[in-house]
Amino acid sequence: MTEPAGAAQAYARISTHVLDTARGEPAAGVHVRLERRDTGGWNQLAQGHTDDDGRLRRWVPRLGWQAGGYRLIFYVEPYLGGGAFFPEITVAFQVRDPDRHHHVPLLLSPYGYTTYLGS
Numbered sequence: 001m002t003e004p005a006g007a008a009q010a011y012a013r014i015s016t017h018v019l020d021t022a023r024g025e026p027a028a029g030v031h032v033r034l035e036r037r038d039t040g041g042w043n044q045l046a047q048g049h050t051d052d053d054g055r056l057r058r059w060v061p062r063l064g065w066q067a068g069g070y071r072l073i074f075y076v077e078p079y080l081g082g083g084a085f086f087p088e089i090t091v092a093f094q095v096r097d098p099d100r101h102h103h104v105p106l107l108l109s110p111y112g113y114t115t116y117l118g119s
Helices: none
Strands: 014-020 031-038 041-049 068-075 088-095 106-109 112-115
Touching: 014 031, 068 106, 088 106
Parallel strands: 014 106
Antiparallel strands: 031 041, 031 068, 068 088, 106 112
């Protein structure tokens, strides 16, 4: 499917991918929220759920995406179950170049997680 002209510019260049390392498969349906730090605290920019491949892309409006502090909040308890050790995972990061693609994946297991700046 092709996108309308200019559609790519309507979204910020940020994506995430949640992988369940215990099951060896993508984590579908994980609720994720993106917030930006402003002078008054944290403000929500976008939210969504990972797709069947565990990905969220083209979900953050370009308007308001700028250099500064951000955090992704992954609500993993519904995915992992009620006994999850980490019911939510917050990953805070700095955007210095908003034109650069920021891919922030989460490798998830019942008792731990890992993240990094991907490409």
